[in-house]
Amino acid sequence: MSKSLRRYALRKREARALLRELADMGLELGTSHRGRVEVVEAGKFKLFLVDGRPILAERDGHRFPLLMAQELLEGLPCVVVDMGAVPHICNGADVMAPGVVEVRGSFGPSSLVVVRDERHGKAIAIGTALVSSEEIKQMEKGKVVANMHYVGDRIWRLARSLWHET
Numbered sequence: 001m002s003k004s005l006r007r008y009a010l011r012k013r014e015a016r017a018l019l020r021e022l023a024d025m026g027l028e029l030g031t032s033h034r035g036r037v038e039v040v041e042a043g044k045f046k047l048f049l050v051d052g053r054p055i056l057a058e059r060d061g062h063r064f065p066l067l068m069a070q071e072l073l074e075g076l077p078c079v080v081v082d083m084g085a086v087p088h089i090c091n092g093a094d095v096m097a098p099g100v101v102e103v104r105g106s107f108g109p110s111s112l113v114v115v116r117d118e119r120h121g122k123a124i125a126i127g128t129a130l131v132s133s134e135e136i137k138q139m140e141k142g143k144v145v146a147n148m149h150y151v152g153d154r155i156w157r158l159a160r161s162l163w164h165e166t
Helices: 012-024 133-138 154-163
Strands: 005-009 039-043 045-050 051-060 062-065 078-081 100-102 112-117 123-129 143-150
Touching: 012 039, 012 133, 039 154, 051 154, 062 123, 062 143, 100 133, 112 143, 143 154
Parallel strands: 078 112
Antiparallel strands: 005 039, 039 045, 045 051, 051 062, 078 100, 112 123, 123 143
């Protein structure tokens, strides 16, 4: 682990509060999370680990599930994008209306949204909706989801390294 990282365990009360916050967001971990909750601070973001597994990130005061926490992503609405949009989104681009082929679930502006590829249904990004699910269906151009976390970004790479070191 790099010298610029700070890793520490949350107190039991703080850990319970974090897990309650997840549940309030509609994100459930199930019953297997009875151990430690740790935080890894890395510059402008934090990663939260439950029993050594990275599940959540925080940047600019916003918390969101990591792409590798599949069980948390299942509870979120999603937009499905065509394969032509995938390389752009995986380089940090926001999701544009022309690339959206399907909207699953109902959501409003500022909601957390999973971005999935159309071929495999894999989660490739987590973002914040800029417009509602109904508006996306009507749009032909413009940004619809602001990209917060994507496959291959710094958060992804750090989370993978932490997960594999346990």
